Amino acid sequence: MATKLLTPDYIFESSWEVCNKVGGIYTVLSTRAKTLQNLLKDKIIFIGPDVFINDNPYFIEDNKLFSEWHEQANKEGLVIKIGRWNIPGLPIAILVNFNQYYKDKNNIYTWTWEHFQVDSLHAYGDYDEASMFSYAAAKVVESFYNFYLDDSQRVIYHANEWMTGLGLLYLSYKIPQIATIFTTHATSIGRSIAGNNKPLYDYLFAYNGDQMANELNMQSKHSIEKQTAKYTDCFTTVSEITANECKELLDKPVDVILPNGFENDFVPKGAEFTRKRNIARKHVLNIANALLGTDLDDDTLIVSTSGRYEFRNKGVDVYIEAMNRLLRDNRLNKKILAFIEVPGWVGEPREDLKERIKSQKKYNEPLPVPMITHWLQNMSQDNVLGMLKFLDMQNRYEDKVKLIFLPCYLNGNDGIFNMKYYDLVLGNDLCVYPSYYEPWGYTPLEAIAFKVPCITSDLAGFGLWANAEFGRYGEITDGVKVIHRTDYNYSEVADKIKDTIVEFSNMSDSEIKKARNNAEKLSKKALWSNFIKYYYQAYDFALRRAEARKH
Incomplete structure (x- = not known):
């Protein structure tokens, strides 16, 4: 008979991205919170940094929560705000100010x-900031534990990324009855190897993590990550591909893999979906026509890539190369409007473009520099613009593929599109994410939730998961095309992307509808209701390790 899993009475989860939207980890935590809140009813407490100068839009303060302890915490010198994270489930969040610990930095490090x-x-840059936050978060848990809890309760401290490692180590020493979980969403050294144009995968078995950390000036981040992985009760990561990286570069196999789920409550339903899709398409085509001086109609295939501006890691380079090759492919059956939606060093929205959009006239001349919607602070050094120039991709009138760089966060007030990312992406026909380094990959998962088929690679955790679900390499007719990618097959990947877009441009309406439905079907398998079980395994694993320490 299977033994019953141990479940926690309390979970404290810390991350730099609690109530602080920076990247993908915010999505992981904020979408999973509701499932855990339903399970633990206010016994799941998130801890984040108090970094907003004005009001934090993600946080609702509530002075009634834990007011007696709050008084005690103040006496102990902790500077905290208690309230709720403004997301579905409204879980409790504690934001901590960590500035007072900088003066003790050297003692803490010693x-x-x-x-x-x-x-x-060798600390520099964000290492100090992350470590002081991490230490402060641990002091918060220590104070709370001593005030309310004892070893009759099963308590977990879950730390995300190297930035929270120091606090985990502090707690494991000070309150060993707390079970600890450490999740690395990407190893700092693996990301650095990939980002520095070194071959990561073929040589993974031969790389020495410590040696590479010295070479790439990453000693401190690598060290905290490696030691936290070593000393935590349960070491976890998000995919097989990153688990392999952990084993080789951190010298520690992971205990449990925790794939990233999501909630699809941001996806409109039925007639509302169709309405929003039509609005998005019309809006995008209007802006593109104003910029390009063209008359692209609804028959145009709208394609995009998006994510962080990691030119090689996210596959932006190979995406541009694929579009360049597509220009000369005679089998292409439709006009292509392709976007690169990655935030660059943005200056301001283009006034000339704003005026054209406002006038609602038709133009048959493009604006100067018709491949960008906002001016950049570093126009001459930008990677995307540099590659477009090198390939002589000028969005000429006769080009059947037009490629536009949209270099800002799509938060609804960028000055040109003024639509949020989710409202824009559902107007797409295809999304392309040919990542070279991608531990999981939320962007393709979000795309397929909006019924937008996508192209990804088997170097992304999501791509591997999709292949496992299909039992073979995914094809575009499945809703997800998974391309085999290695350290050296860049050119082949560009061709595969090009060929897949050609294939899609030649599909019938019924075939496209089927691919869109298949995409949506696959996305439902990645909901938290299906993936939360892996967390329960990790909680059980950590709690058993902590129990064993008591005896």
Whole structure:
């Protein structure tokens, strides 16, 4: 008979992205919160940094929560705000100010070296900020535990990324009855190897993580990550591909893989979906026509890539190359309007474009520099613009593929599109995410939730998961085309993307409808209701390790 899983009475989960929207980890935590809140009813407490100068839009303060402890915490010198994270489920969140710990920085680092051999000597940039936050978060849990809890309760501290490692180590020493979980969403050293144009995968078995950290000036981040992985009760990551990286670069196999789920409550339903899709398409085509001086109609295939501006890691380079090759492919059956939606060093929205959009006239001359919607601070050094120039991709009138760089966060007030990312992406026909380094990959998952078929790679955790679900490599007719990618097959990947877009441009309406439905069907398999079970396994694993310490 299977033994019953141990479940926690309390979970404290810390991350730099609690109530602080920076990247993909915000999505992981904020979409999973509701499922855990339903399970633990206010016994799941998120801890994030208090970094907003004005009001934090993601946080609702509530002075009635834990008011007695709050008073005690103030006496102990903790500077905190208690309230709720403004997301579905409204879980409790504690935001901590960590500035007062900078003066003790050297003592904290010395203590961490003496007890856990963490090398903070080479710290620079965000290492200090992350470590002080991490230490402060641990002090919050220590204070709360001593005020309300004891070892009759099963308590978990879940730390996300190297930035929260120091706090986990502190707690594991000070309150060993707390079970600890450490999740690396991407190893700092693996991301750095990939981002520095070194071959990551073929040589993974031969790389020494410590040696590479020295070479790439990453010693401190690598050290905290490696030691936290070593000393935590349960070490986890988000995909097989990153698990492999952890084993080789951190010298520690992971205990449980926690794939990233999501909630699809942001996807409109039925007639509302169709209405929003039509609005998005019309809007995008209007802006493109104003910029390009063209008359692209609804028959145009709208394609995009998006994500962080990691030119090689996210496959932006190979996406541009694929579009360049598509220009000369005679089998292409439709006009293509392709976007690169990655936030660059944006200056301001183009006034000349704004005027054209406002006038609602038709133009048959493009604006100057018709491949960008907002001016950049670094026009001459930008990677995207540099590659377009090198390939002589000028969005000429006769080009059947037009490629436009949209270099800002799509938050609804960028000055040109003024639509949120989700409202824009559902107007797409295809999304392309040919990542070279992608531990999981939320962008393709979000795309298919909006019934937008996508192209991804088997170097993304999501791509591997999709292949596992299909039992073979995904094709565009399945809703997700998964391209085999290695350190060296860049040219082949560009051709595969090009060929897939050609194939899609030649599909009938009924075939496209089927691909869109298949995409949506696959997205439902990645809902948290299906993936939360892996967290329960991790909680059980960590709690058993902590129980064993008591005896």
